[in-house]
Amino acid sequence: MDGRYHLQVAETVDHRYGVLFDTALLFLLVFSIALPLSVLLVYIAVKRRIAPVQRFAESMATRGGSNLEPMAQAELPEDFLEVQKATNALLDRLRTALQAEREFAANSAHELRTPLAVASVQLQRLSDELESTGQAERLKIVQSSLARLTRLIDKLLQLARAESVTLYKGEPSDLQVIVNMISRELDPRSERVEVISLSPPKLDIDPDALAVILSNLIENGLKYAPSESPVIVRLESSGAFSVENLAPDLALDDLNNLKQRFVRGHHRSKPGSGLGLAIVGAMVDQLKGNLDLSIAGEGRGKRLIVKVKF
Numbered sequence: 001m002d003g004r005y006h007l008q009v010a011e012t013v014d015h016r017y018g019v020l021f022d023t024a025l026l027f028l029l030v031f032s033i034a035l036p037l038s039v040l041l042v043y044i045a046v047k048r049r050i051a052p053v054q055r056f057a058e059s060m061a062t063r064g065g066s067n068l069e070p071m072a073q074a075e076l077p078e079d080f081l082e083v084q085k086a087t088n089a090l091l092d093r094l095r096t097a098l099q100a101e102r103e104f105a106a107n108s109a110h111e112l113r114t115p116l117a118v119a120s121v122q123l124q125r126l127s128d129e130l131e132s133t134g135q136a137e138r139l140k141i142v143q144s145s146l147a148r149l150t151r152l153i154d155k156l157l158q159l160a161r162a163e164s165v166t167l168y169k170g171e172p173s174d175l176q177v178i179v180n181m182i183s184r185e186l187d188p189r190s191e192r193v194e195v196i197s198l199s200p201p202k203l204d205i206d207p208d209a210l211a212v213i214l215s216n217l218i219e220n221g222l223k224y225a226p227s228e229s230p231v232i233v234r235l236e237s238s239g240a241f242s243v244e245n246l247a248p249d250l251a252l253d254d255l256n257n258l259k260q261r262f263v264r265g266h267h268r269s270k271p272g273s274g275l276g277l278a279i280v281g282a283m284v285d286q287l288k289g290n291l292d293l294s295i296a297g298e299g300r301g302k303r304l305i306v307k308v309k310f
Contacts, residue, residue, distance in 0.1 A: 052076045056084065068095035116150050155275040158212055159261075159282060173207035175200045175241065179233055182214045186222060193218060193231050200235040203310060205287055213283050214241075216276040217306055221245035240309035247295070247304035255293045277306070284308055 052075045059071065070088040123146065127139040179195055187193040203210065214233075221231035225245035232244040261278040277293075284291040289310040296303045 049077060053080055056080070060087070068092075068098065112153050116146065116153065120146055120150065152275075155279065158216075158279045159275055172202045173205050173210050174202055175210065175235055175239070178207060178210050179214060179235060179241070182211060182218055183233065186215065186218050187231075192222060192228065193233065195233045195235065197235040198237045200237060200241065201239050203239055205310060209283055209287065213280050213308060214243075216280050217243040217308075220276045220306075221304075238309070240307060242305055242307035244303050244305045246300075246302070248300045248302050250295060250302065250304055252295055255295070258293060259291070280306075280308070284310075 056071065056076060068091045070091055071084055076084055120143065123139060123143050127143065176197055179197075183190070183193040183195060218231060218233065221243050222245075225231060225247065229246045234242045234244065236242075258277050259281045261275055281291050287310060289308060292307045292309070294305045294307070296305055
């Protein structure tokens, strides 16, 4: 204190560098471990938070076009609850509108069947009475038009049923029996329909639905294939089945259009409504199956293969 004594404190350079190295190493460890760990924790928290939103979006994206049931309640973030409510309200309005449209089509078609049947009977009686006159031929043209209208009404009824979302019960069906029944009905003399069976299993599907699908496919094959050419029905051991017929004029670009309503490809001169594959597509979609159209072969040996798999 009197200026005669001094206290001096010092440290070596190696010690200072050592402390600096330890500090830098600690900082690097914190930066390389703690920061990624923090980012990972944030990522996990955010992912868990938006997982219900992703499930909601995936559920909407994978829904079939005919499934208009309300979306199930999910643990969505509060900001997305209004989106779910608005989506369900929209689905409800669409379901109501489509149901009204289907009921109108089905009821109209059903009500038309009785007067059409009565008119057909009366025309047949009138045709028999006028057989010896020149009016009989004109009556045959009217009868043909009336028969075509009756077939169209039947197809519209099938389409209305196919688009019903609450129709099928899923009862086991013997595919072999149904195919044999349909082939005998459409080809009584067994001249064109050939069934190739690989011991198909029973399907847990409404037999009436299978009958409608097969009858439309076989009827299309008989109608649009070249005259007297075979229509081959293949029943696979997996439960899938296909109908194959010659289609020399069919182009690959026409396949997707064939599934649309009232489309008949290049055979517009032949009688038909263009609803067969639309009915099949709607029913297969309702039954959660897969409908695949493909072309095999070339030239006059070109074949259309329609395969259904559940």
